[in-house]
Amino acid sequence: xxWWQRLWHRTRMEEQLEKELRFHLDQHxxxxxxxxxxxxxxxxxxxxxxxxxxxxxEKCRDARGTRWLExxxxxxxxxxxxxxxxxxxxxxxxxxxxxxxxxxxxxxAVVNSVLLRPLSYPESDRxxxxxxxxxxxxxxxxxxxxxxxxxxxxxxxxxxxxxxxxGGTISEPGEPExxxxxxxxxxxxxxxRISPVKGRAFRPDExxxxxxxxxxxxxxxxxxxFGGEPSAIGKSLVYDGKxxxxxxxxxxxxxxxxxxxxxxxxxxxxxxDPRMQNRRARFLRVMGRLQPGFGLAxxxxxxxxxxxxxxxxxxxxxxxxxxxxxxxxxxxxxxxxSTLWLLLCxxxxxxxxxxxNIASLLLARAASRxxxxxxxxxxxxxxxxxxxxxxxxxxxxxxxGGGLGVVLAxxxxxxFVAFWPGSLPRAEEVHLDWRVLVxxxxxxxxxxxxxxxxxxxxxxxxGVEQMLRASARSIAxxxxxxxxxxxxxxxxxxxxxxxxxxxxxxxxxxLSSLDPGFNxxxxxxxxxxxxxxxxxxxxxxxxxxxxxxxxxxxxxxxDSVTLADIIPMREGENSLxxxxxxxxxxxxxxxxxxxxxxxxxxxKVMGIPLRQGRFFNEHDxxxxxxxxxxxxxxxxxxxxxxxxxxxxxxxxxxxxxxILIVGIVGHVRxxxxxxxxxxxxxxxxxxxxxxxxxxxxxxxxxxMSIAARTTIPPxxxxxxxxxxLRGAAGDQVLYEIRTMEQLVNASLARQRFLLLLFGIxxxxxxxxxxxxxxxxxxxxxxxxxxxxxxxxxxxxSARDVMRLVLRQSLGMIFxxxxxxxxxxxxxxxxxxxxxxxxxxxxxxxxAIMIPILVAAALFASFLPARRAxxxxxxxxxxxx
Amino acid sequence: xxxxxxxxxxxxxxxxxxxVALGPVHGYAxxxxxxxxxxxxxxxxxxxxxxxxxxxENRGLLAADWEETESGREAKFYRLTRKGxxxxxxxxxxxxxxxEAIGLVLKMSEGGAK
Numbered sequence: 001x002x003w004w005q006r007l008w009h010r011t012r013m014e015e016q017l018e019k020e021l022r023f024h025l026d027q028h029x030x031x032x033x034x035x036x037x038x039x040x041x042x043x044x045x046x047x048x049x050x051x052x053x054x055x056x057x058e059k060c061r062d063a064r065g066t067r068w069l070e071x072x073x074x075x076x077x078x079x080x081x082x083x084x085x086x087x088x089x090x091x092x093x094x095x096x097x098x099x100x101x102x103x104x105x106x107x108x109a110v111v112n113s114v115l116l117r118p119l120s121y122p123e124s125d126r127x128x129x130x131x132x133x134x135x136x137x138x139x140x141x142x143x144x145x146x147x148x149x150x151x152x153x154x155x156x157x158x159x160x161x162x163x164x165x166x167g168g169t170i171s172e173p174g175e176p177e178x179x180x181x182x183x184x185x186x187x188x189x190x191x192x193r194i195s196p197v198k199g200r201a202f203r204p205d206e207x208x209x210x211x212x213x214x215x216x217x218x219x220x221x222x223x224x225x226f227g228g229e230p231s232a233i234g235k236s237l238v239y240d241g242k243x244x245x246x247x248x249x250x251x252x253x254x255x256x257x258x259x260x261x262x263x264x265x266x267x268x269x270x271x272x273d274p275r276m277q278n279r280r281a282r283f284l285r286v287m288g289r290l291q292p293g294f295g296l297a298x299x300x301x302x303x304x305x306x307x308x309x310x311x312x313x314x315x316x317x318x319x320x321x322x323x324x325x326x327x328x329x330x331x332x333x334x335x336x337x338s339t340l341w342l343l344l345c346x347x348x349x350x351x352x353x354x355x356x357n358i359a360s361l362l363l364a365r366a367a368s369r370x371x372x373x374x375x376x377x378x379x380x381x382x383x384x385x386x387x388x389x390x391x392x393x394x395x396x397x398x399x400x401g402g403g404l405g406v407v408l409a410x411x412x413x414x415x416f417v418a419f420w421p422g423s424l425p426r427a428e429e430v431h432l433d434w435r436v437l438v439x440x441x442x443x444x445x446x447x448x449x450x451x452x453x454x455x456x457x458x459x460x461x462x463g464v465e466q467m468l469r470a471s472a473r474s475i476a477x478x479x480x481x482x483x484x485x486x487x488x489x490x491x492x493x494x495x496x497x498x499x500x501x502x503x504x505x506x507x508x509x510x511l512s513s514l515d516p517g518f519n520x521x522x523x524x525x526x527x528x529x530x531x532x533x534x535x536x537x538x539x540x541x542x543x544x545x546x547x548x549x550x551x552x553x554x555x556x557x558x559d560s561v562t563l564a565d566i567i568p569m570r571e572g573e574n575s576l577x578x579x580x581x582x583x584x585x586x587x588x589x590x591x592x593x594x595x596x597x598x599x600x601x602x603x604k605v606m607g608i609p610l611r612q613g614r615f616f617n618e619h620d621x622x623x624x625x626x627x628x629x630x631x632x633x634x635x636x637x638x639x640x641x642x643x644x645x646x647x648x649x650x651x652x653x654x655x656x657x658x659i660l661i662v663g664i665v666g667h668v669r670x671x672x673x674x675x676x677x678x679x680x681x682x683x684x685x686x687x688x689x690x691x692x693x694x695x696x697x698x699x700x701x702x703x704m705s706i707a708a709r710t711t712i713p714p715x716x717x718x719x720x721x722x723x724x725l726r727g728a729a730g731d732q733v734l735y736e737i738r739t740m741e742q743l744v745n746a747s748l749a750r751q752r753f754l755l756l757l758f759g760i761x762x763x764x765x766x767x768x769x770x771x772x773x774x775x776x777x778x779x780x781x782x783x784x785x786x787x788x789x790x791x792x793x794x795x796x797s798a799r800d801v802m803r804l805v806l807r808q809s810l811g812m813i814f815x816x817x818x819x820x821x822x823x824x825x826x827x828x829x830x831x832x833x834x835x836x837x838x839x840x841x842x843x844x845x846x847a848i849m850i851p852i853l854v855a856a857a858l859f860a861s862f863l864p865a866r867r868a869x870x871x872x873x874x875x876x877x878x879x880x
Numbered sequence: 881x882x883x884x885x886x887x888x889x890x891x892x893x894x895x896x897x898x899x900v901a902l903g904p905v906h907g908y909a910x911x912x913x914x915x916x917x918x919x920x921x922x923x924x925x926x927x928x929x930x931x932x933x934x935x936x937e938n939r940g941l942l943a944a945d946w947e948e949t950e951s952g953r954e955a956k957f958y959r960l961t962r963k964g965x966x967x968x969x970x971x972x973x974x975x976x977x978x979x980e981a982i983g984l985v986l987k988m989s990e991g992g993a994k
Contacts, residue, residue, distance in 0.1 A: 016946075020907060020956045021930065027908040051927030059931035063938060 097401020100351035102408030142282030168240025199248035241532020319587035359451035366455035398448025421749030495820025519607025538694035613663030672747030674837030789876025809861035
């Protein structure tokens with residue numbers, strides 16, 4: 001028989017065992033009777049010789065080899081029976097666990113999908129992303145087209161591909177619609193090893209100048225504008241005013257730093273885009289795949305060599321410029337990792353508190369079951385057997401709670417990800433997979449073990465007799481100490497979470513009260529694309545933009561309007577090197593400033609203070625003397641004084657000759673309220689859109705935004721503004737519409753999100769700790785009822801007894817707070833390290849948070865204390 | 881009454897296998913046979929007999945069938961399997977070697993050790 005057959009036929013085997021032993025006894029007895037013994041005596045002797053049928057049976061069962069499984073089944077049945085008897089306890093324990101494990105599972109699922117699971121490309125661990133760096137400004141994502149071409153041609157260790165941002169209006173087929181686009185090099189798809197779902201990728205010669213215009217469209221656009229028809233391949237698409245032939249459909253969900261709908265070959269626009277031939281125009285994102293047989297270290301060494309050679313060959317642009325490769329996964333995930341681990345830790349703490357809570361509940365129950373356990377020891381149960389039973393009880397509880405937790409996680413994971421501020425990288429990949437399930441089961445079992453261990457270790461071994469004889473009032477000192485330890489650790493954990501939440505709250509308050517440097521109220525900003533039809537000669541373009549401004553100004557509710565290529569706190573930037581002496585600093589060692597290209601009303605719209613001189617006016621136009629306005633940071637850095645009006649500054653990207661500074665304005669926290677202080681580029685300058693050289697106008701026209709100060713709520717002007725600006729062909733649209741208030745808020749979204757979650761966790765921890773204190777005190781007080789009875793009979797007042805109970809709880813609370821403060825200081829360091837703009841732990845945080853905790857804990861202990869004070873001494877004494 | 885010695889560790893299995901090798905036999909008879917054959921010198925703990933039988937059955941050295949005894953009652957009769965017979969032979973042989981070796985050591989003359 002195999003072991004499962006033996007298990008299956010358990011009843012029959014039991015019967016046979018019984019029968020076999022009975023036969024033995026009968027046989028022995030009848031033999032003794034034949035020898036002349038009295039029948040009763042004969043049976044007694046037979047039983048003695050065998051040595052107790054029940055013990056023999058037990059040993060036979062052990063010999064069967066399925067013992068552990070039978071025990072497990074028995075323990076399970078026993079545990080379920082106990083749980084049914086205590087539905088209240090079971091429900092609370094399950095709920096606590098389900099919450100703890102559910103939350104932990106959700107966080108782990110996010111960590112797993114975003115950080116741990118490899119990217120969905122084949123052999124994604126061999127994919128890298130490339131960056132350039134200089135000593136002065138650190139790392140930049142951008143390569144110039146020529147540098148990319150050289151690196152691609154020379155590298156033996158890496159197969160390289162590049163892409164850059166783009167976008168335009170699709171005027172055919174369908175309604176005019178502005179979409180994001182990407183210009184990609186022909187080998188991008190093959191480097192990533194993905195193929196289009198329909199059609200083909202670009203051919204190697206299709207990103208060369210003069211090739212026929214072809215495009216790959218996104219899965220979404222295919223569904224939207226072509227109805228998902230296979231016949232879309234070969235159809236024409238008018239994008240950004242030019243006709244393209246659709247040759248392929250990208251796989252659903254394919255992204256290159258955000259979604260895009262149209263992919264066009266990189267160099268098709270070479271003739272119109274002067275950046276292509278400029279080694280200083282670093283606008284390409286470069287990624288690569290390590291060639292077989294080479295590792296990251298070899299790739300990096302080769303890139304360093306290539307960069308050195310380029311610096312020798314093109315010193316005017318490449319001196320001091322390095323190149324480096326990073327694993328693509330790290331790049332895509334960015335700095336979100338620290339936030340995720342932080343949240344996983346916080347959620348783990350909550351789970352830990354829940355476990356401690358259940359442990360103390362279980363322990364209280366175990367203590368009251370001591371007599372039952374002692375009885376079972378007396379009846380022959382082994383210590384390990386009883387410990388195993390305790391553990392299987394808690395394991396079942398753990399798994400039950402874990403199961404509920406997984407259900408909870410399954411339901412809540414997508415809302416949680418959707419709730420994530422900004423965009424969580426790889427959010428579309430977040431789901432529960434087998435690894436998450438293994439984690440959840442592991443966490444459940446571990447929790448079960450954690451809270452089952454204490455009761456299991458308390459299984460009685462010695463002194464069973466005394467225990468059976470003793471009345472319920474005797475309680476071992478070790479149990480009281482263990483209970484106190486539980487309460488202390490719960491409170492310490494709660495202190496950590498409360499102080500962390502307090503720190504985040506204070507940081508957020510401090511950050512929100514920072515001056516952004518502009519007036520955030522009643523301003524809206526949106527990207528805007530001119531109709532491709534107007535993008536003929538430069539004069540037309542300038543007129544078209546002037547017309548846009550004039551029309552916008554006439555919209556009711558609009559106070560003033562401006563154009564700007566970059567908007568504070570929104571994505572997108574343009575950093576340019578500058579210097580202030582006739583001899584330029586060494587290449588790539590120049591200071592760098594954030595440069596905004598704006599129209600004259602910019603200062604008025606944004607409410608940025610003018611410190612000195614003037615801002616731009618309609619006389620600053622193409623042909624007149626080039627002028628810039630700088631912020632007080634740049635004035636201080638470059639000239640060591642705030643008085644820089646009339647001085648000149650070299651900005652090679654704009655003009656070979658020095659440019660006149662006509663005004664100084666206040667600094668704007670462009671990189672976000674929290675992040676600006678830490679950003680590398682803190683100098684700012686402004687130059688007039690009207691002075692942008694004609695060859696660059698086409699490019700600038702594709703990146704300009706409109707911002708308006710309004711006299712009514714800013715979003716109310718969006719509709720009429722859109723109507724006004726549609727243009728003759730009706731193909732000009734506003735997109736990415738934001739108010740400045742939204743942008744400022746979004747710049748603190750990470751801090752706010754963390755605060756919200758930590759707030760929830762801290763609240764939960766506080767609640768759990770209070771339940772824990774209440775439970776433990778109620779139990780301990782219950783055990784001391786006879787003692788209190790004696791005290792009261794001897795003259796103690798109700799107040800004395802209450803004081804006694806409260807003193808006991810205060811002891812635990814303060815011990816917990818003491819431990820917690822040290823842990824919180826350590827956790828605070830971690831937070832400062834991980835969250836930008838985070839302020840170090842302040843005494844005030846403790847001063848606010850700890851009294852809250854102590855008050856809540858005292859409140860929780862008050863109920864048991866009052867009950868103790870109301871004990872009737874006579875009844876208590878009679879209980880004995 | 882002669883003094884009874886406990887069985888050396890691990891020999892009960894061997895003795896059971898030997899007894900069963902003589903033909904199908906039930907548990908009580910095994911106990912009896914062991915006691916008789918060892919002339920009452922070896923104390924067979926009846927309490928360990930049945931667990932040992934079940935263990936041997938479990939390991940496939942013994943097989944069991946329910947059959948009627950002479951008195952007409954049903955009893956569980958054990959018999960040796962082929963595997964059990966091999967096991968018996970190896971164990972008996974190694975036991976024999978052990979006894980001989982111990983005998984040699986015990987027969988050593990006092991001076992021979994030098």
